[in-house]
Amino acid sequence: MSETSAPLSIPWLVKRQNDALLWTLLAGLAILPLLVSSPNLIRLLFMTFLWVTTSVAWNLIGGFAGQVSFGFAVFYGIGAYTTALAMNAGVNPWSAFLGSAITAAVASLIVGLPTFRLRGPYFAIATIGISEAVRVVMTNLSFTGGASGYRIVEHCAFRQLEHYYAALVLAFIAAAISIFISRTRFGLGLNAIRQDEDAAADLGVNPFAYKLGSHALAAALTGMAGGVFARYAAFIHPQGVFGFHTSVHILLMPVIGGIATVWGPVLGGVVFGIVEEEIIASFPEIHLLIYGALLILIILAEPGGILGAFRKLYRRLHGKHAG
């Protein structure tokens, strides 16, 4: 058995490396707060973990399955509001996060059932419309405070590290799910749908069900990220969590890092988490313009993102046949 499967399983080494990298990162980031006590760094990493989560989540449907969505703010926002409402009703935060995953996943089915019948640019355009419609509704919904936002009242001391570890575990779960999917039948099916949906269907893949499934998984993770953020921020408003810029951020990160790969979205999330505040602080009026320009630049110059650029460089250094 092992004789026949060994030469086939070239990705075996990659598999081991990916696992090792993931566990090393988790261990390193878990002990980091014990070594350095900088609330500012912890806050930056906390936000970075959330961005990595949403970036990896978006990549499950936008990258692996190739269904580009401009509407992930819907899931982030619904997750944020679910946790906020649940916690104010006395639910403990961990159950509230789980609730966020469920409401966001349900929302993804409502979005996906009609829109996954559309193809290519039409799906992307439909997600923009839905996202804006939800934002407008939330801006006018009275029981959540409408445009003036919603406050979470937690009757206990603020422990920053609790938030930090919640976000770290969530990012780890997202990355682990992404790595796992890339190795399974489900992942191969998504990959086929991205490349040629009709050819995939002709070989037995059910594109509609697969798109719905990965969309729901992506939404659940994004919703939890929204919930973890809401608890930390203690105040949320529709222009923020439901804002179009949130959708753009979530889409931009995997593009920066390398779409449809396992580590690209993680890398993109880290880069974005680090530079985001700097960009907003330096260019408060035009930061969206900068993101738009960046998006166009990447798509024109290196559609594979940072990871794609690295691969090209590696190939150039090691001759044509590597990779």
Next chain:
Amino acid sequence: MENTRANTPILEVENLTKNFGGIAAVKDISFEVREGQIFGCIGPNGAGKTTLFSLIAGALKPSSGRVRSRGQDITGVKPFRLVRAGIARTHQIVRPFREMTVLENVKLASYFGGETPPGAEAAERHAMENLAWFGLDRFAQRPASILSVGLQKRLEIARAMATNPSLLLCDEICGGLTHVETAAMLDLLRRIREKGTTVMYVEHDVKAIAAVCDRIMVLNYGKKLSEGTPDHIQSDAAVIEAYLGHPPVKGEKSE
């Protein structure tokens, strides 16, 4: 049981019609394919071959008429269900997954093409066996995009066969191939039939189709012109006229 099964056609098409706007691309076509046959379908360009093919393969819904397989109605059944039920197709213009390896292309079919999904190892083994059968095993780990057109056509068929179909629908697999490649491809079809898979083969090259088919149907302007053995078809006056044209007859407008 055995008897009725042998007598029930593996593919039965009844009064199939497809209109695009006011134009009938396929008009009232009926035929049967028997188990173990290589059934050919020819016709000049625009005769409705590919439309008929797409109707049977579930890519298009017919305006009227029925398609049955072993007595079961499969009209308008979606392609992913059809392939799981044992009816696979190939594309006229090959559609490999270019960002996957040759092995992954076939493994996908092994994984998804059956009623119940096999495990990862079983799928890989099955895919490898299939690649070997088609002489593609030495390219297993190469990206599908590097294969030549001839090998990509072979991969297209290998992928369809990895779903273990009882009926294989082949759309113009010899287009753009050299004589030697065409001969090899036709030989492949014969071997597929020997393996126990019934083949419906759509082609516009008369020679290719006459060389392998047991029975041939000729289409022209969306209608069935003739059906019979290769010898019968090649001597049919109507067929010769459709392919080679005819001298202008008085009173008829030329188009």
